[in-house]
Each structure stands twice: as structure tokens, then as C-alpha cells.
Amino acid sequence: MATETTVSLWHDRAARTATYDSWSGRQERYDVVVVGAGITGTVTALLLAERGLRVAIVEARDIGAVTTGNTTGKVSALQGTRLSQIGRRHSAAVRQGYIDGTLSAQRWVVDFCTQHGLDFDRADAYTYAVDPSKVGMIDAEYRHCRAAGLPAERVTDIPLPFPFRVAAAVTLPDQIQIDPMPLLFAAVERARASGAQVFVGRRVKTVDTDEAGCIVRTDDGDIRADRVVLATGIPILDRGGFFARLEPDRSYCIAVEVPGGPPEGMYLSADSPTRSLRTASAAGTAASEDRLLLVGGNGHVVGRHDSTRSAYDDLLRWSRQTFPGARELYRWSAQDYTDIDGLPEVGPILPGVDRIWVATGFGKWGMTGGVAAAQIIASRFSESRDHEVEAWAPALSSWRTELVTGTPTAVRLNATVAFHLAKGWWQAETSSGGTAEDGSGRVVRDCGRPVGVSTVGGRTTRVSAVCPHLGGILRWNDAESSWDCPLHGSRFTADGSLLEGPATSDLAGR
Ligand SMILES: Cc1cc2nc3c(=O)[nH]c(=O)nc-3n(C[C@H](O)[C@H](O)[C@H](O)COP(=O)(O)OP(=O)(O)OC[C@H]3O[C@@H](n4cnc5c(N)ncnc54)[C@H](O)[C@@H]3O)c2cc1C
Structure with a gap:
């Protein structure tokens, strides 16, 4: 495989076992339409269908096409330094609710994989710091884990072959790592066996409501539902203003082959830039070793990096230094959404608007967060509540009273968004004419309008450089050959087709 091609290990070897429904066979009306077929949408649809509700999934692209098929796939209760961040900003009850929801989701994944013969690994998880100034963060994570009842241990040695001792680490034994695609396909199959319909390649443009319920308006006709769940990563409706929170x-991730095989375990550094490691079976790949090492990191706000390609180069350099002889087999990237409050948001899109629900803000921990969201939705939409789920569900609620703690962060976040909006338009105003070298793209002014000119594989394309979501000026992503919006993360192919994010339409051609 050419190392410049970006495709995840999971997508490359996915054996498509799921079948979908024909759009022409759709029903007039459903109890629930779930928008999006990542882990959140598929598990939500499955749990609702198993409770006897008439459910449809409407997916714009394909199963797992966006974040879930490009995740690192750790199903872990030790999540870097997330628990201490939550613990600092919220009550002990909220912290406990978050962990109980995470453990509930982890148990669901293990049970589901076991019942359906899907492989998963058990491995010890580590959060570590190389930088001595981060020791306090590790100590805090350890304290919060113990306070939440997790059997974490504070250690100074980890099984990574660093030429030095780490400054500090916390470990949690017996966590889980998965390949997400078999789980998604099995969930889709189970949901269909329970009566759900699954439609792919249909984009939801908006959802209207009337006294009879919801009208889900797609790019190919409407369907009706009593309720709608937006499991779209970031909610696609601006109602509720989630994009501002x-x-x-x-x-970025790479999968490498390491001579002699990689050390087992799941690792996440508290240092910056972050390093995230795990192992995976090499079955179905061109590797000669049995196990691969996945190395991730170098995160940044979407559309705000000058050369995304350098993020991969840096990961590869680090991997080769740490694991001499490491050979790259895959590279890919993905994005996820972090809430200003540091917790997922699961619930009505607006207070009192019970017909449209959102599940978002997983902060790169949606393999458990998405499943926990599905469990909450299944409990709330069923005739009888699941009392175990209800015990921890309030910690993950949208519109919880603690949202006020995120206000300073919201102010900073939206000031930065406003800055990038102004900067993009100013730069577009001041650059004109010209073409783009192969593999590159630039925004130029054409008849007063910002236009994105890119050349990929010798083909030059011109598209509107204005994001149809809220008017941000797009920036070229040289690693993925895409146009990315620095405001709220919508992304488009070089020829303007929508890839992901809150936008619901393609770019206009120029
Ligand atoms: C690099 C990276 C590594 C990560 N590693 C981990 C990890 O190790 N462990 C962990 O717990 N979490 C991890 N995460 C986070 C986790 O992968 C995500 O939180 C999770 O996959 C989100 O799932 P989702 O179903 O909510 O969203 P997605 O998987 O993005 O699914 C949303 C779906 O909605 C569809 N959609 C969007 N708009 C529309 C529309 N208008 N109409 C119809 N369909 C639409 C999309 O096409 C997409 O398929 C990671 C995230 C990243 C970015």
C-alpha cells in the first residue's frame, strides 16, 4: 500500500457483512429515525429495535464512514486525564455518573462481542507522562480514578521501550480494545433482524416538527417519525447552538509493523503532543508480524493547521525513534467533538423539545460514550425505564445545570471562531488569481468571491471557499486533499462534496 493513501486499518480490512434496505422500501412513518450510523447511531437503533420500536437509520455516507471507522478503538475507563478534568469541574456525583456510564458501556461492548463471536483484546491501559512537570496531572488522575472506585495503580515503569524512565504513570488493568467495523456491521445486522430499516447514502438536510411529530427531510424525500435522534457526531441542526459549545x-494515526512485534498495552500520554498507542491484530494486512502497533496523536482544531501532512511525518519520526525499524502500513485521521463542559451531551436538542434528541461531545471517548448514549436513549424512549442506566444518566444529560461551568470556555471558543471567520475573509480579500501546485489548494478572490482552487492528481478544481454552514472560509488540508472549515469542522472533498461536520450541503462549484 502506498503510505500516502489515507485509509484506516479498520476500513481497509473490513469484510462488509451487513446488508441495507432499499430507500424505495421505506415506511411512511417510524417511531424513531436515527440519523447517522457510527457507533452511537447503530447501537441506539439496535437497542430501540430490540425494545419493539419501529426504527430507521438514515446514514449520509456508509456505516462507520466518519469517526467510528477511523477511531483508535480503545474501550477503556482510563481515558488519559479525562476523569480528573471532569472531577475538577463537576461534583463527585457527576464524576461517578460518568464512570458508571463508561463501565456500563464497556460491559455492553464485551457482552455484544462475546455473543456475536467478535474478537476483542484485553489489555492494561496506561496514562503516562515523560515531562516531569506533568506528574501532578498523573497524580490527580490516579486520585480521581480511585475515588470513583476504579482499581487504578500509580506506577513509574511502563512497558514502552523508552530510553529513559517515564516521570509518572497510572495504569488500569484489563481494559478492552476492538476493531470497530465488525461491531458496527453486527449491530446493523442485529438491528435489522429486530425489524429496523437501515438506509445508507441518504443525507438528512433538516428536521421539521408539527403536531403529528417530526418530518425528516432528506436529499431524496421526506420520512416521518415520532422522534429523531441526531447521532451525527456534531448535531446537524443549529437549534440548540451545539456548534457553539x-x-x-x-x-492522526499510523499503523506500523515493529520488528519482533510491539509491546502489548494501551497507552496515552499526558504530554504534549499527545501520543496514543495500542496494538491490533495484523490479520488481513500485508504485515509479516502477527500484531501491529497503532500510534496516534498531534491533534488540533479542524482547519487550523498549516500542514496536516507534517502531523503524519512527525508521528512516523517518533515511531521510528521509539521502535527502531518500524514500517508504516496505514495512515489515517479523524475528528471528534469536545464539549466546553468536558462531558457528553445526550438529550433533547432544546429544553422541552422532546422530539429531537442529540448525542454528542464524546471528546475522543465515544467508543464508550456513544454506547452509553444509546443506553440512555433506549431507556428514555421505552415504556419502562432501565433503572441501572437511570442511576448514571443525569451525568451525561444535555442542558444539565452544570453547563454554566463551561461559560468561560464558551466565550473563549466563540471568540476564537469569530477571529478565524474574520481572518479567513480578510485573507480571501487580499489574495487573487493563480493556480495550485499538485497536491495543494489555495483560496483566491474571483469576482469578489472567495474561491478554493486545488490540484489533485493533475486535476484542477474550483469550488466556493465559503462553508455553507455558517460562512467560514475553508482551508486546504494537504494530508487528506480536502477543504476544512476552521469554524465548526465541516469538511469537503477537493471537488466540493460534503464529507463530515455540521454542514448539510456540498460546496457550490465555480
Ligand atoms: C483519532 C481519533 C481516535 C479516537 N480513539 C478513540 C478511542 O480509542 N476510544 C474511544 O472511546 N473513542 C475514541 N475516539 C472517539 C470515538 O471514535 C468517537 O467519539 C465515536 O466514534 C463517535 O461516534 P458517533 O457515532 O457519535 O459519530 P460518527 O462515527 O462520526 O458517526 C456519525 C455518522 O453520522 C453521519 N451523518 C452526519 N451528518 C449526516 C446527515 N446530515 N444525514 C445522515 N447522516 C449523517 C455520518 O456520515 C457518520 O457516519 C477517537 C476519535 C478520534 C478522532
């Missing part, structure tokens, strides 16, 4: 963060 979420920061889209893109990160």
Missing part, C-alpha cells in the same frame, strides 16, 4: 479536534 463543541470544539472539533482532528487527530
Whole structure:
């Protein structure tokens, strides 16, 4: 495989086992339409269908096409330094709710994989710091883990072959790592076996409501539902203003072959730039070793990096230094959304608007967060509540009273968004004419309008450089050959087709 091609290990070897429904066979009306078929949408649809509700999934691209198929796939209760961040900003009850929801989701994943014969690994998880100034963060994470009842241990040695001792580490034994695609396909199959319909390649443009329920308006006709769940990463409807509370963060991954095989375990550094490591089976790849090492990191806000390609180069350099002889087999990137409050948001899109629900803000921990969201939605939409889920669900609620703690962060986040909006338009105003070298793209002014000119594989394309979501000026992503919006993370191919983010339409051609 050419190392410049970006495709995840999971997508490359995915054996498509799921079948979908024909759009022409759709029903007039459903109890619930779930928009999006990542882990959140598929598990939500499955749990609702198993409770006897008439459910449809409507997916714009394909199963797992966006974040879930490009995740690192750790299903872990030790999540870097997330628990101490939550613990600092919220009550002990909220911190406990978050961990109980995470453990509930982890148990669901293990049970589901076991029942359906899907492989998963058990491995010890580590959060470590190389930088001595980060020791306090490790100590805090250890304290918060113990206070939440996790059997974490504070250690100074980790099984990575660094030429030096790490400054500090915390470990949690017996965590889980998965390949997300078999799980998604199995969830889709189970959901369909329970009566759900699954439509791919249909984009939801908006959702209207009337006294009879919801009208889900797609790019190919409407369908009706009593309720709608937006499991779209970031919610696609601006109602509720979630885009102003979420920061889209893109990160990079490579899968390498290490002579003699990699050390087992899941690792996440508290240092900056972050390093995230795990192992994976090499089955179905061109590797000669049995196990691969996945190395991730170098995250940044979408559309705010000068050369995304350098993020991969840096990961590869670090991997070769740490694991001499490391050979790259795959590279890919993905983005996820972090809420200003540091917690997921699961619930009505607006207070009192119970017909449209969102599940978002997983902050790069949606392999458990997305499943926990599905469990909450299944409990709330069913006739009888699941009392175990209800015990921790309030910690993950949208519109929780603690949202006020994120106000200073929201102010900073939106001031930065406003800055990038102004900067993009100013730069577009001041650059004119010209073409783009192969593999590059630039924004120029053409008849007063910002136009994105890019050349990929010798083909030059011109598109509107204005994001149809809220008017941000797009920036070229040289690693993925895409146009990325620095405001709220919408992304488009070189010829303007929408890839992901809150936008719901393609770029206009020029
Ligand atoms: C690099 C990286 C590594 C990560 N590693 C981990 C990890 O190790 N462990 C962990 O717990 N979490 C991890 N995460 C986070 C986790 O992968 C995500 O939180 C999770 O996959 C989100 O799932 P989702 O279903 O909510 O969203 P997605 O998987 O993005 O699914 C949303 C779906 O909605 C569809 N959609 C969007 N708009 C529309 C529309 N208008 N109409 C119809 N469909 C639409 C999209 O096409 C997409 O398929 C990682 C994230 C990143 C970025």
C-alpha cells in the first residue's frame, strides 16, 4: 500500500457483512429515525429495535464512514486525564455518573462481542507522562480514578521501550480494545433482524416538527417519525447552538509493523503532543508480524493547521525513534467533538423539545460514550425505564445545570471562531488569481468571491471557499486533499462534496 493513501486499518480490512434496505422500501412513518450510523447511531437503533420500536437509520455516507471507522478503538475507563478534568469541574456525583456510564458501556461492548463471536483484546491501559512537570496531572488522575472506585495503580515503569524512565504513570488493568467495523456491521445486522430499516447514502438536510411529530427531510424525500435522534457526531441542526459549545479536534494515526512485534498495552500520554498507542491484530494486512502497533496523536482544531501532512511525518519520526525499524502500513485521521463542559451531551436538542434528541461531545471517548448514549436513549424512549442506566444518566444529560461551568470556555471558543471567520475573509480579500501546485489548494478572490482552487492528481478544481454552514472560509488540508472549515469542522472533498461536520450541503462549484 502506498503510505500516502489515507485509509484506516479498520476500513481497509473490513469484510462488509451487513446488508441495507432499499430507500424505495421505506415506511411512511417510524417511531424513531436515527440519523447517522457510527457507533452511537447503530447501537441506539439496535437497542430501540430490540425494545419493539419501529426504527430507521438514515446514514449520509456508509456505516462507520466518519469517526467510528477511523477511531483508535480503545474501550477503556482510563481515558488519559479525562476523569480528573471532569472531577475538577463537576461534583463527585457527576464524576461517578460518568464512570458508571463508561463501565456500563464497556460491559455492553464485551457482552455484544462475546455473543456475536467478535474478537476483542484485553489489555492494561496506561496514562503516562515523560515531562516531569506533568506528574501532578498523573497524580490527580490516579486520585480521581480511585475515588470513583476504579482499581487504578500509580506506577513509574511502563512497558514502552523508552530510553529513559517515564516521570509518572497510572495504569488500569484489563481494559478492552476492538476493531470497530465488525461491531458496527453486527449491530446493523442485529438491528435489522429486530425489524429496523437501515438506509445508507441518504443525507438528512433538516428536521421539521408539527403536531403529528417530526418530518425528516432528506436529499431524496421526506420520512416521518415520532422522534429523531441526531447521532451525527456534531448535531446537524443549529437549534440548540451545539456548534457553539463543541470544539472539533482532528487527530492522526499510523499503523506500523515493529520488528519482533510491539509491546502489548494501551497507552496515552499526558504530554504534549499527545501520543496514543495500542496494538491490533495484523490479520488481513500485508504485515509479516502477527500484531501491529497503532500510534496516534498531534491533534488540533479542524482547519487550523498549516500542514496536516507534517502531523503524519512527525508521528512516523517518533515511531521510528521509539521502535527502531518500524514500517508504516496505514495512515489515517479523524475528528471528534469536545464539549466546553468536558462531558457528553445526550438529550433533547432544546429544553422541552422532546422530539429531537442529540448525542454528542464524546471528546475522543465515544467508543464508550456513544454506547452509553444509546443506553440512555433506549431507556428514555421505552415504556419502562432501565433503572441501572437511570442511576448514571443525569451525568451525561444535555442542558444539565452544570453547563454554566463551561461559560468561560464558551466565550473563549466563540471568540476564537469569530477571529478565524474574520481572518479567513480578510485573507480571501487580499489574495487573487493563480493556480495550485499538485497536491495543494489555495483560496483566491474571483469576482469578489472567495474561491478554493486545488490540484489533485493533475486535476484542477474550483469550488466556493465559503462553508455553507455558517460562512467560514475553508482551508486546504494537504494530508487528506480536502477543504476544512476552521469554524465548526465541516469538511469537503477537493471537488466540493460534503464529507463530515455540521454542514448539510456540498460546496457550490465555480
Ligand atoms: C483519532 C481519533 C481516535 C479516537 N480513539 C478513540 C478511542 O480509542 N476510544 C474511544 O472511546 N473513542 C475514541 N475516539 C472517539 C470515538 O471514535 C468517537 O467519539 C465515536 O466514534 C463517535 O461516534 P458517533 O457515532 O457519535 O459519530 P460518527 O462515527 O462520526 O458517526 C456519525 C455518522 O453520522 C453521519 N451523518 C452526519 N451528518 C449526516 C446527515 N446530515 N444525514 C445522515 N447522516 C449523517 C455520518 O456520515 C457518520 O457516519 C477517537 C476519535 C478520534 C478522532
